[in-house]
Amino acid sequence: xxxxxxxxxxxxxxxxxxxxxxxxxxxxxxxxxxxxxxxxxxxxxxxxxxxxxxxxxxxxxxxxxxxxxxxxxxxxxxxxxxxxxxxxxxxxxxxxxxxxxxxxxxxxxxxxxxxxxxxxxxxxxxxxxxxxxxxxxxxxxxxxxxxxxxxxxxxxxxxxxxxxxxxxxxxxxxxxxxxxxxxxxxxxxxxxxxxxxxxxxxxxxxxxxxxxxxxxxxxxxxxxxxxxxxxxxxxxxxxxxxxxxxxxxxxxxxxxxxxxxxxxxxxxxxxxxxxxxxxxxxxxxxxxxxxxxxxxxxxxxxxxxxxxxxxxxxxxxxxxxxxxxxxxxxxxxxxxxxxxxxxxxxxxxxxxxxxxxxxxxxxxxxxxxxxxxxxxxxxxxxxxxxxxxxxxxxxxxxxxxxxxxxxxxxxxxxxxxxxxxxxxxxxxxxxxxxxxxxxxxxxxxxxxxxxxxxxxxxxxxxxxxxxxxxxxxxxxxxxxxxxxxxxxxxxxxxxxxxxxxxxxxxxxxxxxxxxxxxxxxxxxxxxxxxxxxxxxxxxxxxxxxxxxxxxxxxxxxxxxxxxxxxxxxxxxxxxxxxxxxxxxxxxxxxxxxxxxxxxxxxxxxxxxxxxxxxxxxxxxxxxxxxxxxxxxxx
Amino acid sequence: xxxxxxxxxxxxxxxxxxxxxxxxxxxxxxxxxxxxxxxxxxxxxxxxxxxxxxxxxxxxxxxxxxxxxxxxxxxxxxxxxxxxxxxxxxxxxxxxxxxxxxxxxxxxxxxxxxxxxxxxxxxxxxxxxxxxxxxxxxxxxxxxxxxxxxxxxxxxxxxxxxxxxxxxxxxxxxxxxxxxxxxxxxxxxxxxxxxxxxxxxxxxxxxxxxxxxxxxxxxxxxxxxxxxxxxxxxxxxxxxxxxxxxxxxxxxxxxxxxxxxxxxxxxxxxxxxxxxxxxxxxxxxxxxxxxxxxxxxxxxxxxxxxxxxxxxxxxxxxxxxxxxxxxxxxxxxxxxxxxxxxxxxxxxxxxxxxxxxxxxxxxx
Numbered sequence: 001x002x003x004x005x006x007x008x009x010x011x012x013x014x015x016x017x018x019x020x021x022x023x024x025x026x027x028x029x030x031x032x033x034x035x036x037x038x039x040x041x042x043x044x045x046x047x048x049x050x051x052x053x054x055x056x057x058x059x060x061x062x063x064x065x066x067x068x069x070x071x072x073x074x075x076x077x078x079x080x081x082x083x084x085x086x087x088x089x090x091x092x093x094x095x096x097x098x099x100x101x102x103x104x105x106x107x108x109x110x111x112x113x114x115x116x117x118x119x120x121x122x123x124x125x126x127x128x129x130x131x132x133x134x135x136x137x138x139x140x141x142x143x144x145x146x147x148x149x150x151x152x153x154x155x156x157x158x159x160x161x162x163x164x165x166x167x168x169x170x171x172x173x174x175x176x177x178x179x180x181x182x183x184x185x186x187x188x189x190x191x192x193x194x195x196x197x198x199x200x201x202x203x204x205x206x207x208x209x210x211x212x213x214x215x216x217x218x219x220x221x222x223x224x225x226x227x228x229x230x231x232x233x234x235x236x237x238x239x240x241x242x243x244x245x246x247x248x249x250x251x252x253x254x255x256x257x258x259x260x261x262x263x264x265x266x267x268x269x270x271x272x273x274x275x276x277x278x279x280x281x282x283x284x285x286x287x288x289x290x291x292x293x294x295x296x297x298x299x300x301x302x303x304x305x306x307x308x309x310x311x312x313x314x315x316x317x318x319x320x321x322x323x324x325x326x327x328x329x330x331x332x333x334x335x336x337x338x339x340x341x342x343x344x345x346x347x348x349x350x351x352x353x354x355x356x357x358x359x360x361x362x363x364x365x366x367x368x369x370x371x372x373x374x375x376x377x378x379x380x381x382x383x384x385x386x387x388x389x390x391x392x393x394x395x396x397x398x399x400x401x402x403x404x405x406x407x408x409x410x411x412x413x414x415x416x417x418x419x420x421x422x423x424x425x426x427x428x429x430x431x432x433x434x435x436x437x438x439x440x441x442x443x444x445x446x447x448x449x450x451x452x453x454x455x456x457x458x459x460x461x462x463x464x465x466x467x468x469x470x471x472x473x474x475x476x477x478x479x480x481x482x483x484x485x486x487x488x489x490x491x492x493x494x495x496x497x498x499x500x501x502x503x504x505x506x507x508x509x510x511x512x513x514x515x516x517x518x519x520x521x522x523x524x525x526x527x528x529x530x531x532x533x534x535x536x537x538x539x540x541x542x543x544x545x546x547x548x549x550x551x552x553x554x555x556x557x558x559x560x561x562x563x564x565x566x567x568x569x570x571x572x573x574x575x576x577x578x579x580x581x582x583x584x585x586x587x588x589x590x591x592x593x594x595x596x597x598x599x600x601x602x603x604x605x606x607x608x609x610x611x612x613x614x615x616x617x618x619x620x621x622x623x624x625x626x627x628x629x630x631x632x633x634x
Numbered sequence: 635x636x637x638x639x640x641x642x643x644x645x646x647x648x649x650x651x652x653x654x655x656x657x658x659x660x661x662x663x664x665x666x667x668x669x670x671x672x673x674x675x676x677x678x679x680x681x682x683x684x685x686x687x688x689x690x691x692x693x694x695x696x697x698x699x700x701x702x703x704x705x706x707x708x709x710x711x712x713x714x715x716x717x718x719x720x721x722x723x724x725x726x727x728x729x730x731x732x733x734x735x736x737x738x739x740x741x742x743x744x745x746x747x748x749x750x751x752x753x754x755x756x757x758x759x760x761x762x763x764x765x766x767x768x769x770x771x772x773x774x775x776x777x778x779x780x781x782x783x784x785x786x787x788x789x790x791x792x793x794x795x796x797x798x799x800x801x802x803x804x805x806x807x808x809x810x811x812x813x814x815x816x817x818x819x820x821x822x823x824x825x826x827x828x829x830x831x832x833x834x835x836x837x838x839x840x841x842x843x844x845x846x847x848x849x850x851x852x853x854x855x856x857x858x859x860x861x862x863x864x865x866x867x868x869x870x871x872x873x874x875x876x877x878x879x880x881x882x883x884x885x886x887x888x889x890x891x892x893x894x895x896x897x898x899x900x901x902x903x904x905x906x907x908x909x910x911x912x913x914x915x916x917x918x919x920x921x922x923x924x925x926x927x928x929x930x931x932x933x934x935x936x937x938x939x940x941x942x943x944x945x946x947x948x949x950x951x952x953x954x955x956x957x958x959x960x961x962x963x964x965x966x967x968x969x970x971x972x973x974x975x976x977x978x979x980x981x982x983x984x985x986x987x988x989x990x991x992x993x994x995x996x997x998x
Contacts, residue, residue, distance in 0.1 A: 011809055011936060016928050019805070019940070023920050026951050027913050033958040037868040038906040045868025049902075052865065053881040221885035222862075 052096055055086065055153075055220050058127070061211025062158035064238035066172060066201060067246040069273075075172055075202075075285075075311050077158035082133040083142055084127040084153045087119070093151075101149060104141040105131050111294075118515050128193060129177075133159060133290045143439040160195075160289040166282035168250055170310035171475070172415070173200020174288035200310065201243065201475060203414050208484055211238035239484055243475050244273035251593030253278045253572075256588040262557075262576040263311035263454045267564070269462030269571050272471030272491065274411070276572075276592065277455075279311040314576060316451045320535030321359075321379045321519075322461070322558050323400075323446025325506060328372060330399035331387045335393065339505045342371045345382040351389050352437045358382045359536070376509035377518035379534060388444025393435060396443055402428070402496045404460045404470055405452055410492055411473040419456050422449035431539040446535060458573035461533065461560040465507055465568045468498040475550055503565045504566075507531060511565040514586075523586035525594045532561030532567075534586060536579075555579055561589035563597075570596050640863055642993045643696055644926065648689070651917040651985055655978070657912065658971030661900045665883045677973055684975040688982030695986025696993055703987065704934045707751075707758035711779075714751045717744040718786040732790050743976035745787045745795040748894055750980045752799050753941035753959045754987075756806040757815075761934025768810040773820070776803050791836055794964030798948055801856045806937055807946035842963045862887045863898035863957045867909075874905030894965055898974050916950050926992040935991035942984040945969075 037045065066075035083105060093101070093116065102109040107130065119128045131138060134154065142152045160175050176198045178190045189207075190196060193524075196210065197203035200392040214235035219228040253264040253276040264278040281303070287296055298310055309315070331337045347366035348357045358366060358381040367380040375383035388396065400406055406421030422443060424435035442448035452460075455473060463470040481488050510531035514519040519534040535558030557579025562568040572589040579585055663678040703710075721744050722734050734741045759779065762773065780799040788796035807816075832840065866882035869875065881889050883899035901909050923943040930936035946969050953968040955961040967977045 011928070011933075013928065015809055016924050019808075019943070020921060020924055023917065023924075023947055024946070027917055030912065030951060030954050030958070030960065031913055033955070033960055034867065034901065034906060034909045037864060037958055038870050038909065039872055041868050042871040045865050046871065048865045049869035049882050049887075052862075052887050053885050219881070219885070227885065476829065 027217050046559045053219050053221075054217050054341055057084075057153070057155065057216045057218060059214035059216055059232070060155065060157045060195075061213050061234040061235035062237045063160060063175070063195070063211065064209040066209070066249070067240060067242045068245045069243060069275075070246070071242065072162060072247050074168065074243070074245070074247065076161045077084045078164055080132065080157055080159040081139060082129045082157045083131040083134050083138055084155045084156045085116075085119075086127045086151045086153055089621045098147065100145075101130070104145065104149075105134075105138050127153070127155075129155075132157070133326055139282070148457075160285070162289070162343035163435055164247075165284045165286060167254055168245065168277065168361045169200075169282045169285050170279035170308070170312070171200050171245070171277045172285060173202035173204075174198055174283075175202050176288050176292070199308070199415070200413060201241070202285075204412050205241055205476065207604035208481070208486065209238045209241055210235040241476060242480060244268075244275065244477065245277065245475065246275050247600070249276040249592065249595055250278070252276075253588075253592045254280075256591035256595075257574070257576070260576050260584075261305050261311075261578060262574070262585075263315060264569055264572065264588060264592060265312045265454045265458045265572050266572045267455075267458055267462060267473055269466050269469075269568050272473045273477075274473055274475050275570065275596070277310075277312045277475075279309065281305050281307045281309045298559050310413065310415070311575065311577075312454045312573075313411060313413055315577075316417045316419065316452055317453075317575070318448070318450055318558055319405075319446040320454045320534045320537035320556070320558055321381075321446055322457055322535035322560055323444075323450060323452075324376060324379065324384050325461060325464055325510070325533055326400045326403055326405065326446075327384050327387050327391070327396060327444045328506055328509070329377060329403065329498065329502055330391055330395055332372075332505060333399065333499060334391065334395055336390050336395075337372065337387065339372045339501070342369055342572070343383055343386055344369050345380050347382070349385050351385060351441055354438050354441075356381070356385050370424060372505060373509045373512060376427075376506070376533070377512040377516055379513075379519045384444045385441045386439045387505065390631070391440075391445060393423060393440040395577055397421050397442065400450075404463055404494070405450075405456055409455055409459050409473045411455060412475050412488075416455070417451075417453050420449055420451040446537070454573040454575045457558065457560045458571050461562060462512075462568060462571035463494075463496075463572070464498065464503070465510075465566075465571070467500070467503045467529070468496040469494065469542040507565055510562075514561065514590075519583070520559055520561065520586040522583050523559060523590035523593075525590045528593060528597060529564040529592060530561050530593055531563070531565035532559055532586065532589060534559050534583070557583070557585040559585035559589050561586070561593060563593045640697070643693070644817050644922070644989045644992045647919065647922050647926075647985060647989060647992075648692070650915055651692075651982070652685070654708040654912070654915050654919070654970040655681075657900065657915075658896060658968075658973070659685065659906075660877070661896055661903070661971070664878045664880070664903060665896075665899045679974070681973050681978070684978045685982075688979045690876055692982040692986030692989065693977065695983055696989035698990055699994065700935060700938060700987055700990040703754060704758045704761060704938070707755045710751045711755050714744070714748050714783060715786070718748060718783055718875065719809070720744075722786065722789060733792055742979075743974070745790070745792055746976040746980040748783045748787060749795070749798055749802075749945055750984050750987075752783060752802050753938060753945065753984065755779055755940055756802055757934045757937035758920065760806050760810045760937050761932065763810060763933075765811070767813060768807060768816075770816070772810070773807065773812075773816060776807065779803075791839070792965060793835075793839055794952070796968065797952075798945055800945040801948040802941045805940050809937065809940055855878075859889050859895070859963055860959050862889070862954070862977045863895055864959060866898045867903040867958060870902040872906045874901075874903050874908055877903055879903060893973050894953065894967055895957065897954055897968050900971070901957075913954075914944075923988055926988055926995075929995045930991050931995045935994070939988045939991055942988055945984070946981070 007133045009414060062077045065073055065077070068074055094540065098112060098116070099109065102112045112130070115128065115130070139154060143152055145152070162169070162172065162191045175195050178192065178194045178196045182188060182190055182196070183192055197206035214233045216232045217230040219230060221227050221605060249266060253266060257264050257278055257280055259280070261280050264276060265274065266276040267274045283300055320495065332339065345358060345367035347361040348355055359379070360367065366382065367378050370378065370380045370383050374380070400421045406419050408416045408418045422439065427433055427435050439448050443450055457472055459470065470493070478491060510533050512518050512522045513534065514530050514532055520532045523530055523532055537558065555578065557576040558574065560571065560573045562571040570593060572592045574585040574588040576585045576588065659678050659681050662681055666675060666677050717735055721732050726732060726734065726736065733743050733745060735744050756776065756779065776994065780803045784796040784799045786856070799956035862882060864882060865887045869882060880899055882902050888895050888898045900912065920943050923939050927936045927939040931938060949966050949969050952961055952964065952966045956963050967974055969977065969981045
């Protein structure tokens with residue numbers, strides 16, 4: 001056989017060996033690279049892989065509902081979607097992306113940019129809410145643009161819902177995203193983006209109402225689609241909160257006040273439970289449950305009638321003649337006068353060289369001969385000017401304060417105004433001057449610097465009618481708070497016992513105000529035992545005075561009524577701003593008291609009997625229902 | 635005679651190749667086979683079919699006298715050029731590139747065939763030569779031989795595969811006896827040609843090179859693939875995350891984890907231990923080929939095997955190197971492991987030729 005390729009044609013072995021070494025060396029270098037990644041930097045890359053595939057999504061805990069005393073829902077939640085921007089793995093959005101998102105979600109571009117700018121300060125794991133209450137179009141946009149905008153996601157939330165809209169809005173308050181001030185407070189329990197109560201009950205009991213948000217770790221693929229879930233920390237929903245408010249009475253009070261600006265407070269003087277609290281004009285807290293628009297916010301905050309203010313506890317106004325109850329009580333308790341003390345009222349009086357007119361002076365006449373009873377019924381200013389002079393400011397101020405004025409009642413709502421009872425020390429401290437003797441005369445009829453809130457007047461009249469027993473006004477029963485592990489300071493129960501004669505004289509006079517053709521006659525309801533005191537204040541708070549709508553607030557009409565006229569179970573304070581005269585306030589209180597009895601005794605039976613009282617007192621919580629059935633049985 | 639030949643088959647080589655294929659199929663199954671109702675779910679089955687076909691083909695080829703193949707090198711060459719032109723003319727693009735030729739129900743990647751044909755042609759040309767050194771004319775001829783199909787492939791565009799022709803020619807020249815000054819001159823020419831090559835590159839190719847030199851600047855674009863494959867590999871650690879537990883590859887962070895990036899998925903799930911095993915298998919396979927080259931009965935046989943080894947080595951090095959950021963991203967498959975019928979089939983055909991050379995080493 002022919003050897004085609006002789007031995008010497010073979011390759012030299014060293015050439016193959018060189019190739020072998022090249023292969024070995026190259027593989028070793030590459031293996032070194034794998035060693036570095038897989039052994040050296042393993043931990044770091046494993047972490048990155050985990051971050052790649054997992055996403056932390058918050059589970060928003062629903063806030064507790066707010067119920068009235070019978071468990072009817074005043075504030076609820078409804079499920080909604082929010083559009084989130086996840087910022088964990090995203091670098092800054094490009095202007096084109098911001099444009100696209102703004103267009104897709106129909107957001108204002110400038111507002112979106114502002115939002116993103118504010119969010120820069122937040123930690124990157126925290127998603128930010130781009131849009132609340134997302135519409136179907138928004139959901140479709142997010143779902144169909146997962147590739148373009150993987151940083152968008154949807155989050156199911158429980159949105160706050162106020163089914164009665166403007167009813168009791170100032171009392172209930174509203175919610176919103178936590179402010180930066182609140183976040184800056186040391187030891188804050190809030191995290192950026194939290195929805196918190198901003199005012200009213202929502203704010204006062206935020207801790208109770210707010211649940212604890214949960215967290216869901218989900219597995220996502222490279223397109224950001226959820227493909228599975230890992231762990232979840234369940235959200236703990238907030239606690240429901242039951243108020244002392246009676247929704248029926250609240251509705252009646254809202255209707256009775258109508259469109260007029262002002263406030264109504266109804267409370268049970270035996271316990272301090274607030275039954276109704278109205279402040280008009282109102283607002284719709286639902287507007288805040290979504291992120292409120294700038295325009296709407298501007299409208300609400302610049303309205304001279306201050307719809308966001310709860311006038312029942314924040315109006316700082318002169319009480320006018322309602323204060324005469326304080327003056328009368330002080331005069332009787334200090335034995336300065338006897339109830340039979342009589343003067344002649346010519347319609348004006350000159351004291352300390354200054355002439356003080358009675359409110360009836362415009363008709364160029366006086367009240368004639370008046371004793372204390374008549375002076376209260378007719379609201380005779382001259383009589384009380386005289387008492388003021390006899391008492392002096394020190395004693396007036398002392399009694400006013402002991403009867404609950406000039407200090408916060410301590411109601412469980414934020415922002416309560418303390419009111420003001422002027423005194424020589426006060427003018428010295430604030431104005432660095434001596435007290436003018438003439439000021440005492442003004443104070444005696446509730447003018448001058450005297451300022452109160454509707455709630456304070458309610459508290460004061462109720463306490464006097466109860467013989468000097470004052471129960472701290474409140475909206476949430478304490479047993480409820482204790483059951484939730486919250487230990488609130490005990491409800492104040494102030495006793496300032498008044499003489500029996502004092503109480504009977506004053507309460508009889510207040511009955512006369514309504515039932516003897518007095519200034520509060522328009523509060524009269526046939527068959528109901530209503531007493532009360534009117535007031536008309538010409539002086540308005542400084543801030544309102546300065547407002548351009550000053551004229552509209554010329555007169556504030558007051559009426560504080562209660563029923564029954566002895567041992568009252570309901571006190572109603574009514575403030576009608578821009579009311580011509582106190583007569584416009586009185587019927588409002590009458591309506592509320594009527595509604596109260598219509599509910600207690602479905603067929604109005606007039607003045608309740610003492611037996612019912614006993615039942616009520618024994619079972620204060622069940623009072624209404626029990627009394628109702630008793631009455632029905634009878 | 636026939637029995638003898640069958641007995642002489644290099645079962646070691648075949649066993650190594652099949653082991654690598656098995657690892658590949660396992661990984662393809664792990665990354666795609668567990669997601670039902672997608673076209674990818676059956677990829678691993680297709681891969682098994684191709685491996686079996688390739689295996690059978692290699693056994694068949696191993697029984698053929700390889701000289702009959704080498705003698706027909708010109709025919710194969712012309713056929714390949716025609717096919718490459720046909721691919722460009724047919725203009726059927728998949729993912730922006732024209733790489734596939736449709737023959738009835740079967741589509742195949744002509745550039746895979748071209749790799750093998752270049753090996754055969756280089757062996758045919760250099761096998762005829764005598765003496766310890768090659769001349770300048772030989773180098774020019776070799777460059778032209780490989781250059782024509784390389785340009786056609788590069789235009790598809792498939793720069794990675796075009797580059798695979800270089801090691802075939804380089805190793806061929808090395809074995810045939812290139813002089814130092816010739817090698818130096820060629821190297822210099824290559825450096826000078828770099829800017830020209832840059833000019834002819836597609837924008838995405840330049841981007842890949844740029845993101846290779848500056849990986850951190852483009853985390854979402856071209857650099858994304860490498861960033862994610864590095865995360866996958868690093869996350870694997872020493873022991874690996876376990877079969878079917880590689881989140882990077884299974885959730886789609888590593889792109890085409892069953893194809894070009896299969897080794898990232900493999901390294902993630904099998905760890906450094908698996909990586910080491912695969913490199914060992916390739917290393918033994920290459921050593922076995924080089925040993926066969928030394929034993930070859932004639933020069934053309936030796937050139938065949940050395941060329942094949944060069945192509946396999948180049949592909950393994952570039953593919954595994956690009957995944958850890960050592961080299962720019964190119965569409966070079968990991969031979970035997972990457973999912974893809976053409977690549978598997980032609981690799982096995984090459985191995986078949988190598989086995990034929992080994993079988994016939996004593997024949998003459």
